[in-house]
Amino acid sequence: MSPVQAPDQVPVGALACQKDTFLKSFTTQCIGCSEKPDKKGFYEVLLFDTVLFPEGGGQPFDTGYIDDVQVYNVQRRGLQHVHFTKQPIAVNKQVTLTVDWDRRFDHVQQHTGQHLLSAVLEQEPYKFETVGWNLGEKLCYVELKPNEGKLPTEEQLQTAEQKINTMIAAGSPIITHAECNAADENRPDSLPSDYRGGVIRTIEIPGLDKNPCCGTHAKDLAQLQSIKFLHTEKIRSNNLRLFFVVGRRVLDLLDSSYKTCKTLTGLLSCGPEDFALQVTRLQNLQRAQAKTIKRLMAELASHAVTELTEQINKSGYAMVHREDADMDYLSLLGSLAKEQKLLEENDKAVIVLAGGEQSAGGPIIVLGANDEKVKKTAQTLTQHLDGLKGGGKGRWQGKCKTWKGWENAKDAVAALYTA
Numbered sequence: 001m002s003p004v005q006a007p008d009q010v011p012v013g014a015l016a017c018q019k020d021t022f023l024k025s026f027t028t029q030c031i032g033c034s035e036k037p038d039k040k041g042f043y044e045v046l047l048f049d050t051v052l053f054p055e056g057g058g059q060p061f062d063t064g065y066i067d068d069v070q071v072y073n074v075q076r077r078g079l080q081h082v083h084f085t086k087q088p089i090a091v092n093k094q095v096t097l098t099v100d101w102d103r104r105f106d107h108v109q110q111h112t113g114q115h116l117l118s119a120v121l122e123q124e125p126y127k128f129e130t131v132g133w134n135l136g137e138k139l140c141y142v143e144l145k146p147n148e149g150k151l152p153t154e155e156q157l158q159t160a161e162q163k164i165n166t167m168i169a170a171g172s173p174i175i176t177h178a179e180c181n182a183a184d185e186n187r188p189d190s191l192p193s194d195y196r197g198g199v200i201r202t203i204e205i206p207g208l209d210k211n212p213c214c215g216t217h218a219k220d221l222a223q224l225q226s227i228k229f230l231h232t233e234k235i236r237s238n239n240l241r242l243f244f245v246v247g248r249r250v251l252d253l254l255d256s257s258y259k260t261c262k263t264l265t266g267l268l269s270c271g272p273e274d275f276a277l278q279v280t281r282l283q284n285l286q287r288a289q290a291k292t293i294k295r296l297m298a299e300l301a302s303h304a305v306t307e308l309t310e311q312i313n314k315s316g317y318a319m320v321h322r323e324d325a326d327m328d329y330l331s332l333l334g335s336l337a338k339e340q341k342l343l344e345e346n347d348k349a350v351i352v353l354a355g356g357e358q359s360a361g362g363p364i365i366v367l368g369a370n371d372e373k374v375k376k377t378a379q380t381l382t383q384h385l386d387g388l389k390g391g392g393k394g395r396w397q398g399k400c401k402t403w404k405g406w407e408n409a410k411d412a413v414a415a416l417y418t419a
């Protein structure tokens with residue numbers, strides 16, 4: 001399907017949302033709509049002008065409504081803007097657009113915050129150039145280039161964060177300049193290659209920064225509320241990603257961190273200042289207990305071998321299931337049986353060892369000196385144990401989904417030896 005054409009649209013660069021970030025609702029005309037939805041079910045709607053920002057300059061698209069029809073996405077194509085809906089809009093119809101304001105204002109805070117952050121870090125005494133940025137769903141980051149081979153230190157980031165927050169509190173105004181993009185030689189390098197003609201917009205933080213940008217920005221720095229630097233990540237061997245959040249996201253992050261702390265305070269019976277100490281204590285305790293369990297299981301296995309010997313002497317085979325046994329225990333028991341030459345002396349005998357709770361299933365091994373006997377026993381088990389899968393010669397090893405059929409399996413194996 002070819003995209004609808006509309007030569008008379010207000011071009012991207014001079015959109016109502018770019019002229020006035022705070023215009024939340026707006027009446028315009030529908031001048032084009034695809035006849036059928038695309039493969040994903042979306043109609044492409046062209047409006048004369050829009051208050052829904054089309055994705056660009058690192059800022060995600062807005063969502064909102066055309067009358068009561070939901071807009072899922074807005075994209076730029078050259079100088080055109082396209083709205084994506086799941087219902088068609090009648091061409092020539094006067095429509096009222098509304099923007100999802102919470103989403104938009106969040107983007108405004110992050111985007112203007114990024115301009116401020118990059119401007120401060122680019123200047124004395126820091127001199128770290130921003131080579132890219134990302135406005136993510138939860139976190140944002142800027143990618144910084146090293147200055148004379150050096151990346152910012154923790155202390156530098158701390159002072160920069162303080163400086164930016166002081167500037168936010170001072171609340172200086174932000175000015176947007178819009179100029180016709182007449183001559184190609186005046187094009188800023190940062191413009192997308194398919195953006196020709198139209199309007200070049202420049203965002204100015206007076207006394208600090210002037211940057212070409214198509215985004216929707218705050219009217220003054222006070223609207224950013226605050227900025228918080230988070231972790232850093234090395235990228236492309238030399239660069240550094242600095243993660244950050246601005247405005248409402250700072251409070252959202254504080255809220256979720258606070259709730260996590262509250263839950264952990266209850267679970268660990270101590271305040272956040274002792275979390276690390278308490279977790280270390282628990283880890284040490286767990287390691288010590290694992291050692292004790294290993295030692296006790298070894299002792300238990302030596303007794304269990306006696307039981308295996310008695311079963312083999314009595315019936316010609318042995319079958320043991322323990323709810324608390326894991327593969328380590330079964331293997332240990334198997335090697336003890338081997339050490340005591342249980343199977344060498346009884347070359348027709350098999351040993352079946354299984355572990356795990358009845359409803360959860362678990363590992364199983366079948367041992368024997370006679371391959372045929374092992375194979376036949378494993379086949380019999382597979383018929384009676386739900387979801388049992390495994391393989392191997394001499395030592396057959398598998399996993400079962402439930403031990404509900406264990407008693408039946410025992411009877412079937414017994415029948416092999418009485419037949």
Ligand SMILES: [Zn+2]
Binds near residue numbers: 111214
């Ligand atoms: Zn920008």
